Amino acid sequence: MADIAAAEPWCVRETGLSDDSLSTAGLRHAESLFALANGHIGLRGNLDENDPRGMPGTYLNSIFELRDLQYAEAGYAYPEQSETVIDAPNGKLIGLYVDDEPFDVRTGELVSHERVLDLRAGTLRREAAWVSPSGTAVRIVSTRLVSFPHPSVAAIRYEVTADPGVRLRIESDLLANEEQPEQRDDPRAATTLHDALRPVRHSDDVLEHRTRRSDLPVAAAVSHHSTGAQTVTSEPDRIRCTITGEGTLRVEKFLAYAWGPQASADRARQDRDAAVSLGFDGLAADQRAYLDEFWTAADVELDGDPEVQQAVRFGLFHVLQAGAQAGPHPIAAKGLTGNGYDGHTLWDTESFVLPVLTYTHPACVGLALRWRHGTLEAARDRARELRLAGAAYPWRTISGAECSGYWPAGTAALHVNADIADAVLRYAAASGDDDFLAGAGLEILVETARLWCRVAHLADDGEWHIAGVTGPDEYTALMDDNIFTNLMARHNLRGAAEVCERFPAGAHDLDVGADELAAWREVADNLHLPYSEARQVHEQAAGFTKLQEWDFAETKDDDYPLMMHFPYLDLYRKQVSKQADLVLAMALRSDAFTAGEKARNFAYYEARTVRDSSLSAPAQAVLAAETGHLELAHDYLAEAALLDLRAGGESSGDGLHIAACAGSWMALVMGFGGLRDHGGRLSFAPRLPQHLPRMRFRLRWRESSLRVTVTPEQATYEVSGPAVEITHHGETLTVDGAPVTRAIPRGEDKAAPPSPRPPQRRRDALEA
C-alpha cells in the first residue's frame, strides 16, 4: 500500500516512501492512485525517474495490440483474437544526475518526499529533498498534468535546486517499447505484450510508430524548455534531451500525441506547439478552469465522514479522468490508470460510470454512447455469428470486437445490450439530446430490442422466458430468467418501442413496423420474473432459491475471492452470489418491486452475497438505504469509496476500479439521496443516518442544475435554470427559483441483516 495521509477534502497526499510503499505492490498502488488522465491520454503515477517502479503506463485511448486467444478446447464463435492496451511512448521519464550520481529514492538519504494529487488543480505535484550518497543535497519539485481542455497534451514542470556549483544533469526521455514487468498470475490482469510498437520514423522531436498487428498509428511529439544547456539525440524508440547546468535547473516538458484518425507527426507537433505557447502555467490555468466548472456541477459534500468525503471526490475525479471525451471513445473498466482487464470496456461503463456522468458531465455520455453506436456494425456481425438477431454487443472490448475468452461469463451475459440501451434512455431523458436519440440512440435501441425478441421464447405457461444467460453475478451462470436480465430487457424493449413512436421516420428507416413494435411490447409485458412462494422472495434466476446453500461456516477468510479457491462447478451450483444481481436490479429497476419485496429480497441476498466484485457494494448501499438500513448503507458506501484509496492493494495496482469510483457516487446519491429516474423523471427519497449531519449533491438535468442538501431532518432542493419537476418521498414538487425544503419522514435505522462478509467498517465495529 502507498503511504496515503489522513483525509483532506480536495487532495490525496502521499507523505513519504516507506519500505511498504516501495514494494512492488505499494508502487503499483500509488501509480494507479496518482494516475492522471483526460479520457484520451493516461499516465500512471510513476516517479519521474522511473525507478523504482511497479509498472510503467502511458496509455492512449483505443491504442491496443492484438493477441491470439488460445483455447484448451475450441468452440464455434469463440473469439480468435483479443485486444490488449499497450504502452504508448513514455514521456514521463526524467532522470536526474547530481554530480553524476543518479537520483534514486532508494539511495543516499531521502530527507523528505511528498506527492499530492490535487483534485481541483488536476495536477500531481511532487516535492523531494535528497542527499546523494556522496553528500550533495538537492531539492526536487515536479508537477505533472494531463490536460482536460487540450486532450492530446500532457506536460511536466521539473525543478531541481542544489547549492551553486553542483553539477546537475537531466536526461529526459520519450521512450517507446519500454520493458514491461511480467504480470502476476490472475485472470483479471493484462497480458504483457513486448515490443508492440513498430518504429516508422523518428526525428529530434517526434517518434512515429505503428502497432505491429493491429496496425494503428501513433505519433508522439516532445519538446523541452529549460534553464540549462540542451542536447537532443534520437533513435527509433527514443528521443533523449540531456540538460545540464549548475545549482538550479528548471525544465518544462511538453508532450502531444496524435493517434486514431488524426494520427500524424504534424498533428502531434501542432498540438505540442500550441501547448508550448500556452506554457505550463497556461495549461495549468486551463486545467483548473475546466475542473472548477466540473466541480460546480458535480461536487458531492458529505459532512461527518471526512474519509469518505475525500474518497468520493477522488472517485468522481477519476470517473472524469476516465470518461472525459473530445470524440467518441470507449471508457475502460480501469479507465486509463492501468492495464487491468487488458484495458477493456465492459458493462460497468453503461451501468455505473455513465449514470454518474449523465448527471454530472453529460457531454461525455453522448460521446461515449456514440462510440457504442460506432461499433454497432460489429455488434450486428456478432449477432449473426451467434445466430441471433439485431446486435450483440461484446462483453469486453476495445475496438468493438468481442474479446471474451470464457463465454459462460462473457458472451452469455447478454444483459450488456440492455445496459447500453438503459444508458441511452437515461442520457436522452436527462439531457434532452434528441439529436442523439433520434439517430444513434434509436438505432442502438432498435437493434438491441431485436436481440431480446429473438432470445426470448414463449413457453407453455403463457409467459416469455430468457433461458441460459448469465446475469451480473458471475458465480451463477447460464441460468433461466435471470431477473436482472429480464427487467433490463423489458426496459430495453419498451424504451425502443416508445422511442420508435417518437421518431417514426427513424424507425421506418430501420424497417420497424407496427408488428415489430407490438411484438416487443408483447415480450416486454410478459417476461417472466421468477419468484419463490416458499421463501417469499424473488429468485435471482429461476430455481436459484432451490440450489444448495453455500457453506459459509466452512469458508475461511483466505478462501476469498471464492473464484480463486473453488471451481465454477461448485460456485454455479450453489446459492452464492459474487455480487449484487437481483439487488442491482432493485436499484436500477426499482419500480418493478414493492417495498415489501425489496426488504425481503435484500435480506435474502445479503446472506448470500460475498462481494468478490467491486461492483457489488454500491448496489448494496443503495438498497440498504432504501430498505432502512442506513448504517449499513454508510458502511457499503465507505467500502465502495475507499476500495482503491485505502483498501485496494493488489487489485488496484493494475488500475483503479472506475465503476466502484462511480459506485460511491451512486451509493450516496441513489442511496442516501434516494435518486431514481424511472420514466424520464427524477425522484428523491433522501434519508441520512443520524450521525451524518449533512450531505449535498448536484445534478445536471436538461438545461438546469439541481442542488440537493440533505440533513437527517429535511431536504432542500435548489434549481438554477428552468424549473424542474421532481418528487420528494412521493410528493411531486416543482422547483424553480426559490429553494424548496421538505421534511424527511422519520424511520428507524434497522439492524443489518446477516451477511457472510459484512463490509469492512462493520467488521471493524463488530470486532471492537
Place this chain on the structure above:
Amino acid sequence: MADIAAAEPWCVRETGLSDDSLSTAGLRHAESLFALANGHIGLRGNLDENDPRGMPGTYLNSIFELRDLQYAEAGYAYPEQSETVIDAPNGKLIGLYVDDEPFDVRTGELVSHERVLDLRAGTLRREAAWVSPSGTAVRIVSTRLVSFPHPSVAAIRYEVTADPGVRLRIESDLLANEEQPEQRDDPRAATTLHDALRPVRHSDDVLEHRTRRSDLPVAAAVSHHSTGAQTVTSEPDRIRCTITGEGTLRVEKFLAYAWGPQASADRARQDRDAAVSLGFDGLAADQRAYLDEFWTAADVELDGDPEVQQAVRFGLFHVLQAGAQAGPHPIAAKGLTGNGYDGHTLWDTESFVLPVLTYTHPACVGLALRWRHGTLEAARDRARELRLAGAAYPWRTISGAECSGYWPAGTAALHVNADIADAVLRYAAASGDDDFLAGAGLEILVETARLWCRVAHLADDGEWHIAGVTGPDEYTALMDDNIFTNLMARHNLRGAAEVCERFPAGAHDLDVGADELAAWREVADNLHLPYSEARQVHEQAAGFTKLQEWDFAETKDDDYPLMMHFPYLDLYRKQVSKQADLVLAMALRSDAFTAGEKARNFAYYEARTVRDSSLSAPAQAVLAAETGHLELAHDYLAEAALLDLRAGGESSGDGLHIAACAGSWMALVMGFGGLRDHGGRLSFAPRLPQHLPRMRFRLRWRESSLRVTVTPEQATYEVSGPAVEITHHGETLTVDGAPVTRAIPRGEDKAAPPSPRPPQRRRDALEA
C-alpha cells in the same frame, strides 16, 4: 472413403485403390478400418511402404506426451496439462525397390491391389500386382498381425515375386519420431506433437527412447528373417535392415515393444526372440486360436442383413482389439486405431465398451476396472481440488489426470463416476468376481458414492437434487437434476451400500459406518426425477421441456454437426439434444420407467435429438425396439454398425468410434434381444422385425455360456455350464442342459415417431 467391397461375413475387403481412396481422407479412413491392435499395441493400417499415407500410427497403450493447456481466461482447477497419445517407433515400414525403382501404388501400373482384414485370423493381408514405370512386373503379398496372446508382439510377413534376375531391394525400418501430418481444425482431433521421443540408446536391434516431458521409457526391438542378403544400420531414431535379392524375396519381420513397468531393451529382445522362435506361422496360429475362442463366446449372427452382420462382427473385433488386456490399462475412445480425442479414455469405455466385454470377454473388464482403481488416488486428489468428497474421476485422461479443457462439458459431467460404478456392479454380477468386488470394486463404489453424497442437496421440497451438472447430452449443460445423472448416481449409491453390507470388513477399512450407509440410501431413495405434467414426459433435466424449441425447419443439412455452426449459447438454451441422454437412461436404468413413460419419453426426445454424437444411435435403437418401433430400431442399429465401415469418412480417419462398435452389439442384444441386467439378473424380451428371419447371440454369465436364438416368432435359450435363471418377456426360466424355447408375444411394428434427422437408411427409404 476407402474402397470397401460388398459385405462378407468374416472379413472386410478393400478391392482397389481409386483416386478417392488415395485422397488423404480415403487413406485415413482405410488406415483406421485396417488398424490392428491387441489392447496394448496398435498399428494403423498404413501401406507397408508408408507412402501414400494419411497418418502413420503406432501406439502403445498409455504412452503419451504432456502438453500445456492454454486458456483464453484461466480458472481455478482448470487442468494445466493434457496428455496426448504419440507415435511409438514405427515398425511397419517396408519399402521396396524394383531394379532401384521405388514401389509406389501411384506410379507405374497397379494391376491389382487388395487388402483383407480377416476377423477370424486376426490379420491384415495385402496382395498387389504392380508394373514399375520401366515395365518390370512384381507381385507383393504381405500379412500383418498384432498378437493377442503375445501382447508385446507384432509381426509382418512380406513376399515379393518378380521374374528371375529382377533386382529387388527391401528397406525395412523401425523409425522413431516420424514426421506427422498436421491435424485438421476440429476440436475432437488430436494435437500433433513433434519429436516427442528423446533417444536414449540404440543398437542394431533395439531403439530405446523416453518421452520428453512425461518421461516414459519405450524400448522397441526388431529382427528380420529373410531369403535375401541383409545389412543393418542403426542411428538414434532408426534401425534399417536392407535386404537384397533377385526374383523373389521373402521377409519375416518381428517387433516387440517394452514400456511401462517392464520397459527395458532386454525385455523387448526377450519378447521378440520368443516371437522369432514361434515364427510368423506360429504367431498366426496362436492368433487364430485366440480368436476362435473369442468368437465362440461372443459371436452375433444376424440373418437377413449381411451388411449389418458384417459390421457388427467388425465392431466386435475392434472392441476386442481396443479392450484386450494382459494388465490393467485404459481403453481409449478410439482404441488404438488413431490419435483422435488425443488417445483419451472417456465415459464411453464404462458405458458402452465394458458392458459388451462383460458379456463377451469378461477377463478384460476386470483388468480395465482395475486400471480405474489404479487411478483412484488421482481421482481423490481431484475431488479435493474441486472441493468435493470421495473421488472425482477425470472426464478424459490417459494416466488418470483430468485432461478436459472445457469444464462445462468435462469436469461438470460428473456422471462418469456413476458410469464407472455401474460397470463395476455389472461386471461383478456377471462374472461373480468377488475378489475384485471386495477389493478394488468396493473402493471405487465407496469413493464415488461419497462424491454423490456431497454433490446432492436436500431442498425445500423434501427431495434431494443434483444441481448444475452436465449429462451425456453435450448440447445441454450445467442443468439441475439431469435424469441420467440422478438415476446413475442412485444406482451408484445403492450399489455401494449393498456391496458394503456384503463385505463389511472392506467397508470398515474404508471407514464406512452405518450412518454413511444410511445417508447414501436416503439420498438414493429421494433423488428427484424431473417430470413435466404439462407434456407428460420426464425431463432430461429440470426445466428442459420449458426451453425454447430448436428451429429444425430453419436448420440446413450442412448445419450439422450443430456444434460446428451454432454457439453453445444457442444450443444450451434450447430443446435440442446432441445425443441420447434420457433415452440412454431408459436403456441402462430401464426399471426406473414404466412402459407408458418409455413410449412417451422416447417419442418426445426422438423429435429433439440430432445424433451429432456416435453414442446416440445405439441407445435410440435399444429404446426404439423396446417401445415397439422395430423397423426404426433396425435403422438405428444399422447407423451405429455402419458408422465407421460405410459412413465414417472424416471422423473415422483419426480412429474408429469404439463405443459405436460396441453400441451396435448393444443395439442388437439389448434392442432386439431385450437384454437387461438389473439387480444382477439377466432378463430378455426379444423381438425381431418380420423381415429379419433370425438372430443369435452369445453371453458369458458366471461359469456359463448362454446362447440365444431369436426368430420373429420365438426365442431359444441354451446354456453350457451351470444352470442360469433368466426371464423371457417377464416369465422366469431356468435354463439348464436342454434348450428352452418360448414364443414371443406379438406386437405391431409401430411407425417411427417424428425425428429431425431420421437414420440414414430411413432417409434413403423415405427418399426412394
